[in-house]
Amino acid sequence: MLLAEIQKRRSEFAFSPKLVEEEKINALFEAAQLAPSSMNIQPWRYVYATPASSVFEKIVAALHNGNQRWAKDAPLLIVSVAQKEYEFNGNILQNRYAWHDTGMANALLMIQATHLGLISHPMGGFSPEALIDTLQIPSSYEPVAVIAVGYPGDTQNLPNDLYERQNRPRIRMQLSHVCFYETWPSNT
Numbered sequence: 001m002l003l004a005e006i007q008k009r010r011s012e013f014a015f016s017p018k019l020v021e022e023e024k025i026n027a028l029f030e031a032a033q034l035a036p037s038s039m040n041i042q043p044w045r046y047v048y049a050t051p052a053s054s055v056f057e058k059i060v061a062a063l064h065n066g067n068q069r070w071a072k073d074a075p076l077l078i079v080s081v082a083q084k085e086y087e088f089n090g091n092i093l094q095n096r097y098a099w100h101d102t103g104m105a106n107a108l109l110m111i112q113a114t115h116l117g118l119i120s121h122p123m124g125g126f127s128p129e130a131l132i133d134t135l136q137i138p139s140s141y142e143p144v145a146v147i148a149v150g151y152p153g154d155t156q157n158l159p160n161d162l163y164e165r166q167n168r169p170r171i172r173m174q175l176s177h178v179c180f181y182e183t184w185p186s187n188t
């Protein structure tokens with residue numbers, strides 16, 4: 001059941017150094033690419049790197065310190081980027097769904113990762129300016145999230161705080177707090 005894989009996905013911290021096979025990387029992007037998007041604009045773009053390349057180090061350097069400490073050990077870093085504008089009847093318009101649609105594509109990518117036995121961890125803690133500069137992202141695009149992907153590693157090697165974060169119970173609001181049948185409840 002798909003729900004079981006959605007339940008299994010967690011933003012994990014411990015990565016194995018084992019590289020992600022090219023066909024699996026391709027499957028991640030194929031899943032992302034099949035996301036729905038407003039007017040089928042497909043505003044998502046992905047730049048990815050593995051530790052063999054100097055770009056990998058630059059992506060790590062753009063992350064906030066708290067993310068660098070564990071994301072540097074992931075064998076694959078994926079930078080998701082949204083195209084902010086689109087062309088319609090010769091006019092350049094803002095796509096107000098650009099981030100929404102890129103987020104949906106990212107969700108499919110991460111669920112596909114789970115399906116392939118991989119772990120993934122999205123991050124918003126990075127310097128957009130550093131990524132724009134490093135990856136030469138054009139001005140009509142902006143970085144949305146960096147996603148660390150890889151095979152599960154040994155959680156025993158994690159620093160205590162990350163071990164604790166990875167193993168704590170999953171916290172979610174009650175469904176009754178976020179899903180309303182027919183009318184917005186008066187007490188929220």
Ligand SMILES: Cc1cc2nc3c(=O)[nH]c(=O)nc-3n(C[C@H](O)[C@H](O)[C@H](O)COP(=O)(O)O)c2cc1C
Pocket residue numbers: 009010011012067121122123124125126145170
């Ligand atoms: C847009 C976005 C930004 C996030 N940024 C970070 C981050 O910078 N560092 C981090 O450790 N986790 C980050 N996370 C992961 C969240 O903390 C995590 O998804 C949330 O706590 C729920 O846990 P789960 O993914 O294991 O279900 C981010 C998640 C999203 C979707």
